[in-house]
Amino acid sequence: MRLTLEVWRQTDPADAGRFETHVVDDATPEMSVVELLDRLNESLVEDGREPFAFESDCREGICGACGVTVDDRPHGPQPNTPSCHQRLSSWTDGQTVRIEPLRSGAYPVVRDLVVDRSALDRIVQAGGHVAIQAGTAPDADTTPVDHALAEMALDFAACIGCGACVAACPNGAAHLFVGSKLTHLASLPGGREERGKRARAMIAEMEQDFGPCSSFGECADVCPAGIPLAAIAAVNRERMRVVLRGKND
Amino acid sequence: MADPQDVKDAEPAPAPTERRPLPGAEPAALTTGRVRDARVRPAPKVPSWVLKIIMAVTGTVFALFVLVHMIGNLKIFMDPEHLNTYAYWLRTAFEPLLPYEGLLWIMRIVLLVCLVAHIAAAVMISSRARASRGTHKRRGMTNLRSFAARNMLVTGTVLLAFIIFHLLDLTLGKAVAPSGYQHIENGQAYAYENVVASFSRWPVAAFYMFALLVLFVHLAHGLWTVVQDLGATGRRTRAVGLFLAxxxxxxxxxxxxxxxIAVLTGVVK
Known part of the structure; x- marks a missing residue:
């Protein structure tokens, strides 16, 4: 399979950046987008040229390190699939694949396809964790947790923090990311005690880098962890709850 | 195995090119992966979540108003006197508790306050959205849902223009109003006659129909956004919200x- 690649080249954060065109002759449909970049980089190195910098770690869709915009869509054309699982069977012989970094005002490009996603880390540092002394693991069922609730919390805890939701949003909003954290941490006994304090801190931090949500729904279409769109509503629900309740829990 | 000597003999790697410093960037961005600690904006005085709630509440007020307005409009299909009596009743409703036109003025003031708040919040929200998105806009959204979402500012502006036109046409009876516009006098309203006179001009009728389609697009996405802004996360609540939207x-x-359509086809005349 012969594919033409337009790949974003940017030497450093100050560089304006541009697309470079390369051809990969020996692509196969079962290769992933990340493997396509590997193949391209191999041939560039063989020719003594600079390979493209990109992030990738587990390559099984659970780490959230990889993430590039493929043909204008974060991660790629397959919905709810990380870049490392986007197969080239989405394209046919002779087509062009355009690969650029995840785009957001909050994600400055470090180099080529690598962006700085520390704005997401700052939100987690602000309150996306359990900060109380939880002690040692309790015996099973000393604190009963309803099975349906536990499953719901796990659905929202599935977020791998790749940040594609922000890149998919025309507003650069991080509501799917923040909403998923707020929901799962508020559902279970460990995180419940700081529910209000957490919502206030995380949303205040979010507002400095990320945009407002206009319900485009694009985030939930690209999310490789399949976080439900309901997460975006959790942001305002949790924030209003603090106002009405006026307490830290 | 390659002789280590070969490696030494290879050409030395070219020196890395000079890198221009980025304003506010840590010099070690390429080694630490952290470009800047500066935020896109300082903590806003009025947070975006408050602006979104303002938009949701004021938008819901508009939606309920146009729903009631539509139900009142349907009286045109009963008989002329029915609609005219209703139009006059709106002015005398709740007398003597309220003065003449009291109910109307309460509604006008509430709607005007909502309009100002809705537009101001929309402008602030969209400017924040642009800043957070950065220079590379999202492309490649082609589905119908995103069409409505992307064009909220456009459809909103069309609706604002329509509201001004509609008030001049059928409330104030000025400028764009039909030539035979009749004001209320001696307890008699001429709403029926004015509507028929106005819609008998086909470009005006076409503009009304176009504005109604725009209203549908704006309202459908607006009400679905209300579901998010007012924090409906439950599966059933969201399903009901989606249906109502x-x-x-x-x-x-x-x-x-x-x-x-009825006026143009002569069903109502």
Missing amino acids: GAIPLAILLGNILIP
Whole structure:
């Protein structure tokens, strides 16, 4: 399979950046987008040229390190699939694949396809964790947790923090990311005690880098962890709850 | 195995090119992966979540108003006197508790306050959205849902223009009003006659129908956004919200668009 690649080249954060065109002759449909970049980089190195910098770690869709915009869509054309699982069977012989970094005002490009996603880390540092002394693991069922609730919390805890939701949003909003954290941490006994304090801190931090949500729904279409769109509503629900309740829990 | 000597003999790697410093960037961005600690904006005085709630509440007020307005409009299909009596009743409703036109003025003031708040919040929200998105806009959204979402500012502006036109046409009876516009006098309203006179001009009827389609698009996405902004996360609540976000705009569209069609086809005259 012969594919033409337009790949974003940017030497450093100050560089304006541009697309470079390369051809990969020996692509196969079962290769992933990340493997396509590997193949391209191999041939560039063989020719003594600079390979493209990109992030990738587990390559099984659970780490959230990889993430590039493929043909204008974060991660790629397959919905709810990380870049490392986007197969080239989405394209046919002779087509062009355009690969650029995840785009957001909050994600400055470090180099080529690598962006700085520390704005997401700052939100987690602000309150996306359990900060109380939880002690040692309790015996099973000393604190009963309803099975349906536990499953719901796990659905929202599935977020791998790749940040594609922000890149998919025309507003650069991080509501799917923040909403998923707020929901799962508020559902279970460990995180419940700081529910209000957490919502206030995380949303205040979010507002400095990320945009407002206009319900485009694009985030939930690209999310490789399949976080439900309901997460975006959790942001305002949790924030209003603090106002009405006026307490830290 | 390659002789280590070969490696030494290889050409030395070219020196890395000079890198221009980025304003606010840590010099070690390429080694630490951290470009800047500066935020896109300082903590806003009025947070975006408050602006979104303002938009949701004021938008809901508009939606309920146009729904009731549409139900009142349907009286045109009963008989001329029915609509005219209703139009006059709106002015004398709750007398003597309220003065003449008291109910109307309460509604006008509430709607005007909502309009100012809705537009101001929309402008602030969209400017924040642009800043957070950065220079590379999202491309490649082609589905119908995103069409409505992307064009909220456009459809909103069209609706604002329509509201001004509509007030001049059928409330104030100025400028764009039909030549035979009749004001209320001696306890008699001429709402029926004015509507028929106005819609008998086909470009005006076409503009009303176009505005109603725009209203449908704006309201359908607006009401679905209300579901998010007011924090409905439950599965059933969201399903009901999604249904209402489609059903209310559709009812408003169908109920209202029948009127210019009826006037143009001569069913109502």
